[in-house]
Amino acid sequence: MTDWTEIHRPSTLAEVRGNDKARDALREWAESWPDHREAVVLYGSPGIGKTSAAHALANDMDWPTIELNASDSRTKDVIEQVAGEAAKSGTLAQGGSGRRLVILDEADNLHGNVDRGGTRAITSLVKEAQQPIVLIANEFYEMSKGLRNACRDIEFRDVSTRSIVPVLRDICRQEDVGFEKEALRKIAEMNDGDLRGAINDLQAIAEGRDTVTEDDVVTSERDRTTDIFSFLDTVLKEADAQEALEASYDVDETPDDLISWIEDNVPKDYEGAELARAYRSLANADRWLGRVRATQNYTFWRYASDAMTAGVAAARSGEKGGWTRYGPPSYWSKLGRTRGARDTRDDVARAIATTSGVSMSTARREVLPYLETMTHHCKNRELTVSMTAAYDLDADHVAFITGSGADTNKIASIIEDAAERRETAAVDASEGAFDPGETDSSSASGDEQGDDQAERAEGATLGSQPADGGDDASMDEAAMSAEDEEGARSGEEEDANDQQTGLGDFV
Template sequence: MPAPLKWTEKYRPATLKQVLGNGKAIDDLREWALSWERSEPITGAVILYGPAGTGKTSAALALAHDFDWDYIEMNASDARTAGMIEKIAVPASRSQTFSGKPRLVILDEADNLHGTADRGGAAAMLRLVRNTLQPVILIANEYYEIDKSLRDATRGIQFRSVRSTTIAQALRAICQAEGIDCNPDLLVTIAERAGGDMRSGINDLQAAAEGQETLREEDLATAQRDVKSSIFRVLEVIYKGNNAKEALEASYNLDESPEDLINWVDENLPLAYSGQDLLRGFETLARSDIFLGRVRRRQNYGLWRYASYLMTGGVQAAKKERRHGYVAFRPPSLWRRMGQTRKVRSIRDSAARKIGRHCHVSLAFARSELMDFVGMLLKDKKGAPQLAARLDLTAEEIALLMGSSPGTKKVQNIFEEAMRIQSREQIEEIELAWRKSSQPTLNKRSDGLLQTLSVEGLPDDETRHPARAPAGQDSQSAAPSVHRPETGLNGPEAKEPGRRGRPRKTEGEANEGKKDIKESTFKSGKRQKSLFDF
């Protein structure tokens, strides 16, 4: 029996007018599409970002339906490696359709490119956006988790959480289409539990009412879920509430650690408080930070309870009168600065790690004490390439240590010379290893030759100094002639009776023979072959 069709797919909006809850985002998206229809695109790509279940993917598909565009979609179920993007998405973004209309390229979950399955996907996506000839839509939940270079090359369109009244309206329409009798109060309950997620509200309704004609209150027990509080809701309770216990309990359902929550409170405190209230609020927040520091030093996470209470209920109690009015909360600027300097910090840590490994010190000591010293050494023209080669520094690391730019001529000269030094050292190491590995083989072969000659009856002198036949002679003509010494010779020329072979040479004659062999070898241009001659 086939699985029942999900209501989220069955009742997915077919047009942009049916997408509920984000009118401004829909207008911006339609304006961008019209610019492509006029062949005057505002940007090559847009990023639809916002919480899950707010209609981002539905809006992209409805856009293709409204403008009668072909579309191709890649989501988290597809392998989004650089190869797959280059194979599927890139050709679609650069080729024309038969109808002459644009082709929409949709890349879902663009902020979730992690692991081996998506290796190289972010870089390929950036190249796709910069060189596209067709409209591209990227979909993400967290806008600032996308690489900054990709954000700069696109236009961001934000989708906000859908109001519970809007979700309840959509649920009522689904119940009417399914012929289900339902109490409006129960639909409001489901909508409130969804927490601004339209998809979750529809899934909850299907889990509670599918196969029934009437939706009862006891059926909702199967549809309950844990809904994480939004950070903006918690900030509303902290700055505008009047119950410290309520502010503390609101942070329990928040998917943020105290280290992250204190950054949110610190960033938005000047926006919500002023005057003496602001002074008292920062004093309370400073005491909370003291407890967080003790947690880091002592690893006693039981102190988190005091830090959490001070940054929620304590900050709320710091104001004398209740605050009203809309406050545009914003994420911590510290995170934005950390994201902007992420690449520089990674280069700095990489250089410090190499220096520390060479000097046998820690990363922190090398970063704080030795990096400036190494930068001064790199300013020496003669020793800089050798030092960069020894530490295996990249061009970016050399530029950081010297306080320069990687593209300058000085940095490039040092880096290129260091690469040449490393290449020469690698060649020398390979040749040395080859010689060491080939020496035992040569020794074994020479020992076997000596044993063979001894068995044939040749004297030891001939095994040590074998006669070398001229090139072109056969083995018989090359064989040494046997010299019969005259009887009565005394000294080293005398041979024992019954022994064959030439007489033993004197030491002077042997040295002259070796010298002649060396000179003939030099004149013939022969030399010992290295590994790279083969």
């Protein structure tokens, strides 16, 4: 059976239901595009008609479309080759005014290695494009700040039950399916603003039936995710303790992320004693999250969720009205700014752990702080050189530990001296493996001496009486000579072992 959401997709903007203000703003953007040449972001919950509106706009403007969606590989190369060429071509043979519409669906879902470089490529694309571009997103603030600032934004709101019912009625008439008004109303209410979900439910119920009745509709709510901003509104302004806890079940965030959202935004609505009570509940939730991390027992999450939702809602003195501009946790942006420093710290800890035979955690907590203090600004130069040689550190690592600039002459000279020290230590520990080879004559002489020693040793082991009738004194003299040679070799081995000091104990 063909998908009804595709068959009955709006063909013009006039047929888009439930978002009249957003629809008009989108039309105005398209008609005035030659004046501003900005890209536009359509954002809102899934299933409310954002992509349909973009295609309807293309039909109205007679613009052919180029579309990339979540199923496509959206690396930098793909974006530049597919969407980039289309967007940067100023004149095309087909379409009104030689234009085409570039549509990028799920623009808030560019993450990880699959979309490597995609965000930067899109940001560059929307700034340089010679063709109109529409980006589709469910979560506006999941997009990078640079990309958001480069685009105009239009919000699509959830479609009301009152607007969904006429759409379902028109579809039933076109599909020649009878219906009861109450049945369509129940389907609309069950989907709570999701027009696409309501059409899918209608198709599933109508399959094999001539008429859709109220009894045919299963009165259960669709499993639908609540966006984080609606959740914050519910918890911080309206809900009681029980409602706040239940609202958290529909949010697609882990307790670790959820507490960061609440912690950063609660001061925007709470103050005084109620803010203090809210932070006490958040502190309690944080303790439970700490137990989860320490024990890996995720059943403790329920207690953390209770404290951060029900506890914060109960701290409120009464319901609050108005609109609040919530934002993502500042902790996340701080992590982004310090990522380079944290990566360098981990590289240093890894070098210390490898050399010293300790864990990276121990190296970070118990070794690195002392090194930072002892080598601060390279004031103890000898110790800094020894540290650099011991752990085989590069300029960035030494600069991180000492707090000095990586490109300074001071750091460069320390790296050079440390390299020489490592080379010297390697040669000393080689036991002469890098010494130049001997000449042929000396080798031959050595061979002859070796043969003489072998003969004497062989003679000493033939028995208590020598073959040529020598006396006991000569045998004693040979034995003493052999002992002296053995002692000399033992002394040489001890000297060689003393030279192998290792590089771990450099202080």
